Amino acid sequence: MTQSMSLPTHTQAAVLVDYNAPPEVRTLPVPDLEPGAALVKVEASTMCGTDVHIWRGEYEAAGLSKLPLVPGHEIVGRVVALGSERRVDALNRPLAEGDLVAWSYAWCGHCYWCTVAKQPTQCESARMYGWGPADRSPYITGGFSEYAYVMPACSMVKVPEGLDPAVAASATCAFRTIIHGYEKIGRIETTDTVVIQGSGPVGLYALAYAVQSGASRTVMIGAPTARLDIAKRWGADVQLDVTSTSVEERRERVRDLTDGRGADLVVECSGRNAAFVEGMDLVRRGGRYLVLGASEPKPVEMRATYLNLRQLTVAGTMSGDISHYYRALRFLDDHQDRFSFGDLLGNRFSLDQVGDALLGMEQMREIKPVILPNA
């Protein structure tokens, strides 16, 4: 191991002790570094909508979140120490103390999904940071902490130094999921009309990707106005406010734009069942529907004939592997002059303000709060 004398033995972290209560700032141990692990000092974390759901205890019944936990899974940090077997990132670039890095969840690398299906995001023994538990080693896997522990099975990539670390952090959940989704649904043609449902961070990033990919026309369906304004600045040809238009009006508008056919590609980023039902009717016959946001556990009715008689292709993805992290970070770095990615970010919060940030995000006062544990 290459632990230096200056390695911290403890860290301050925002710890969720009880669901629905504000996380408490507590001191947690920094674990000894396993050979393939790394310790990073968190440069910036951003909050994901999932953090709010975790805080509200919505994943407790499924056994996914385990209290106490350090939330936060959109993180970039600087390498403080590397385990003896961690020498390079996922692109074989040397890693050194001080490098700004992002890292994937820990896939086991030897189950059916990791090796045969090559779908590690479905790994049967995945370990995701930001879900706990924080009362046993390695304690600090979440991002709302001064220091974070990168497990040996996590792949790491260097973060472009020209990128705002907070913007980079937002790539590590929201944007990498989108990259994964577009990869699965297939390329965007220059004649395509693309409809994005949902103007949160996922929807706005999905819009930027569609615009940059050369889509003929893009339509953003969402709210509130401030987010639709970002969509407009980023190149959405049409913005439809869900609070002032009906499902029928939106469908008519999309049909009008496409000679009555409907959209070639619809991307669901809203998380709502109602959006899914609506989206199935916005796709043209033979078109494609990419589902990224869906999160309601309640079932929804769907006509099976949409799949054969209407020949729709419906696909979805969750999370992403390290290739998606890399490509998301590259996209943000390459196109930051065209898209003002910083517009997505909300206020800056310290560790003792994580509760305020959760509330702000839940109440949609913040698109994406930034947590700066070391500020």
Ligand SMILES: [Zn+2]
């Ligand atoms: Zn997330």
Ligand SMILES: [Zn+2]
């Ligand atoms: Zn696996």
